Amino acid sequence: MKGKKRVEELTPMFQNLKLGTKLNLILVLIFIATIASCNLILSYILEIKVEQEVAGKAFLAMETMNSVRNYTSTQIQPELLYRLEIDRAFLPETVPAYSAREVFEDLRRNADYQDFSYKEATLNPTSLRDKADEFEAAMIQKFRQNENVKELAGFRTVSNQNFYYVARPLAVNKSSCLQCHSTPEKAPQSLINTYGSQNGFNWQLNEIVTSQMVSVPANRVFATANSLRSTIMSIITLFFLLAIASINAFMRLAIVKPIQKMSLLSTGVSKGNLNTEFTHENNDEIGILAKALNRMKVSLQMALQMIEEEQNSQK
Structure with missing residues (x-):
């Protein structure tokens, strides 16, 4: 009733306006409605578009890191394998995950990737810097429970900061990995000396143990979309x-x-x-x-x- 009364009050005012004023009033209302609608639609579309672009960069980086991992396991590791037995300290350069992370840190010198971070979040890693947190562990379980899930993406909060992430599963697909991760008795002595015998063992061939993740601060995604x-x-x-x-x-x-x-x-x-x-x-x-x-x-x-x-x- 109040709305109808309000319209009835405004009708005589509108009727008394000049033709040009009426047209401008209508155009302004159309303008406001159009801008508001476009703003909402563009916000949704551009955020999705920027997320896709960020995800594309992240997946490209992952593919690059996988190449580094493969190079390390096929070219570097065989050449240094003997030193794992004779050296007292373990050589982390023989580990694909270590090489990938170090190369990615160098990649972050590029302005396009300086805000990105890379982690091979692992349920039971040898190095605790790769230890999966609760969120990452749940993600690994999703990959384990559904083999058809090849990648995940979304937003998460770490230390009160929002991040956009993309993730892919990593499985133990080479028997050479079990040289260091099957049992402490079979592991090189240098690995035991450096990391101990409590972590990074009892892995199984073809088991998904890691979530390969690339993250970027969410404000970068939103800032690009807003711009x-x-x-x-x-x-x-x-x-x-x-x-x-x-x-x-x-x-x-x-x-x-x-x-x-x-x-x-x-x-x-x-x-x-x-x-x-x-x-x-x-x-x-x-x-x-x-x-x-x-x-x-x-x-x-x-x-x-x-x-x-x-x-x-x-x-």
């Missing part, structure tokens, strides 16, 4: 304002001014001035109205002339 949205919204706003200005100019020249001239003609005719005439070259609705007004003026002039002649004949 694109602001640019697009600025362009839309500019074109909309130009459209409003063009419509106003057209309305003033093609509608308002001709109507004002016809109004003056009508006022003059009502005061007895029948010598004025309004011409409009276009054959649009305004032109048709102008011709009708001129015909009315001629008809009125003829009627007055007939009345005057009749009056003269009666004298």
